[in-house]
Amino acid sequence: MPATAGGIDVRPVVLKLDNVSKEFPGVKALSGVSFDLRAGEVHAVCGENGAGKSTLMKIISGVYQPNGGTVTYKGEPVQFATTLQSEAAGIAIIHQELNLVPHLTVAENIYLAREPRRGWLVDRRRLIADAKRCLDRLGVDIDPNVQVRTLSVAQCQMVEIAKALSLNATVLIMDEPTSSLTEQEAQLLFKVIRDLKAEGTGIIYISHRLDEMAEIVDRVTVLRDGRYISTDDFADLTIDDIVARMVGRSLEDKFPEPTRVPGEDVIFSVSGLTRTGVFSDVSFDIRRGEILGFAGLMGAGRTEVARAIFGADPLDAGTITLDGDALKITDPRSAIEAGIAYLSEDRKAQGLAVKMPVDANLVMARMQAVSNSVGVIDRKQHRDASQRYVDLLNIRTPSLSQPVRLLSGGNQQKIIIGKWLFREPRIMFFDEPTRGIDVGAKFAIYQIMDELAANGIGIVLISSELPEVLGMSDRVAVFHGGRIMATLNTRDTNQEEIMHYASGSGRHAGQG
Known part of the structure; x- marks a missing residue:
């Protein structure tokens, strides 16, 4: 609970921005934005893509310099020239776009340019031990000795968070920290956030997952088109209030009314797909006009199966059939020529x-x-x-x-x-298609997916957001430990049943 006196929050303000503006050639990214952050507070900054959220964070962390206005940190005016300066002062940022060095290990990334030393040499033993403590604090099982390039996007996100935690910052900026995490993984992060709040850390939180904010956020500031709209206690607002301020209008529905009518004829089928040590005996069908959801926790095998079908990773066993014809997929080129498209979860690096x-x-x-x-x-x-x-x-x-x-x-x-x-594909895999996308743009992506399915394209939706899976899919295949535990009709299931199978509590049920 906030420290109050007579109903007034008396926690000290650690960061304050007054009338901050930022211009780029031909674009006014921020215009007269004011904002403050208290110690031990989670303050959400909301807005559509292009509202100015990331620009504001980059000014705070020293990536950009403002064209106007002032930034005050711990009561003193500041102007950080680099992120190294802001980090040294106690401001850490978890970027939406992953900022890791692929060929270095997890531990080396967490302590990059800050490695513990013994004389002139890096103290490897302490480096590994310190990195492991940061990862353990997040409750994730990631080997600090492995290279980052071997990790999934979700695991890389956890490494980014661990890197920020290692700085023991006074102000921690989290830009879409849960965008590639499942509900269970997000809950682990929320526990860490609550611990940081109790220690007095001020947290700026940016997320398009508005529903999750109720668990951790104290206040919310809304930006629109680079301008300040409002700041309120989160408890005094509804999600609809926030959305209406973000987009300047009310959004009645989160998902479009389906135009597709799934048929009974199977257009795509896989049977017994196996990649040793990654996934085994994976089988599923896609019917004409259908969207099939893939759900599961981090490392369950959802993305790995999609990549193997697309030919990006090798298969050890299994068959793939499209419109009754058996396919021999040896690489992405052969998958593309067969009519299969894969929209990667890391759109900037792989799409x-x-x-x-x-x-x-x-x-x-x-x-x-x-x-x-x-x-x-x-x-x-x-x-x-x-x-x-x-x-x-x-x-x-x-x-x-x-x-x-x-x-x-x-x-x-x-x-x-x-x-x-x-x-002109016949099958499309959408892997985390709305990651880091605002609520208005999400609806547009959903409409496109529905129209594609209505036109006969088979779609697989891989998503860590269970409401998205339930809102867009006709059926959902639930993964755990590299296997499909159950395939459920979405109209007859709910988040609790999906999590039951995703956590391995349910027995292997094959296809539904």
């Missing part, structure tokens, strides 16, 4: 060429369709094809030549969908 423009990204999966017989790109076909998917998917971009890295997460995800639609 986009972020430094390239919108039009190049939209056609890169099928360059031959916009090239002549000798491989020279036909500029008109290239432009027309790109514009078709910008219009079809309502991609918000100033031009086709805009670098993808400058677009919001929702528009980046739409570009990946457009890229695969240009290939």
Whole structure:
């Protein structure tokens, strides 16, 4: 409970921003934003993609310098020139986009540039022990000696959190910390957050999962289009209130009314898929016009199965059938040619060429369709094809030549969908498709998925958000320990039953 006197919160303000503004060439990212953070408080900052949340956090942590306004930390005006300066002062940030060095170990990443030393040498034993303590505090079983490149996105997220915890910060900024975590893993993080609050740490919390905030958040500030909208005690608001302030309108429904009508005929089937030590005897079907959900805890095998079907990882056994034809998939190229598309959970690293423009990204999966017989790109076909998917998917971009890295997460995800639609796939795997995407953009992605299924494309939705799985899927395959424990009709199940199987409590039930 907050420290109060006469109903007034008397916890000291550790961080304060007054009338902060930030401009980039042609863009006013922040305009006169004010904000304060108290010791031992979780203060949420909410807003759609492009509202200015990340820009504000980068100003606090020294990545950007403000064009106007002041930042006060522990009662003194500050202007950090680098993140190293802000970290040294006691401000740590967990970035939405993972900021790890793949070829270094987990321990080396956690203490990068801060390694404990014995004389001139790194004290390896202490490095491993300190890293393990940070990981144990999060309740995760990750070997501090393994290289980060071997970890899943969810495990990398936990390493990022452990890295921030190792700084023992006065102010901790969490930018989408649960975006790739399951409900159970998020609960472990919330326990750590409550412990940090009790120790007096001030936490700035950014998340598009508004429902989870009720467990930990004290106050909430809403930004819209780079401008300050409001600050209130979280207990005085409803989720609908927050959403309405974020988007400037009310959102009645979280999920679209389905237009698809799943049929009985099976269009895609896998049987006995096995990759030794990763998953075993995985079998499932997809019916025409159906969205099949994959649910499970971190490391359950959901993404690993999708990657193997797509040919990104090898299979030791099993068969894959599409429209009655057995497929021989040896690599992603053969999967793509067979009509299978995979939208990776790490869209920037594995789904986009972020430094390239919108039009190049939209056609890169099928360059031959916009090239002549000798491989020279036909500029008109290239432009027309790109514009078709910008219009079809309502991609918000100033031009086709805009670098993808400058677009919001929702528009980046739409570009990946457009890229695969240009290939005319028959099966699409959506792996965490709304990770780090605001509520308005989520609804647009859901509508696209429903329309694709209604047009006969088989869809697999892999998501750590159980409400998303239940809201969008017709059936859900629940994974545990590399196996499908049960396949359930979503209209007849609930989150409790799914978690029962996901935690391994239920017996192996195969397909439903």
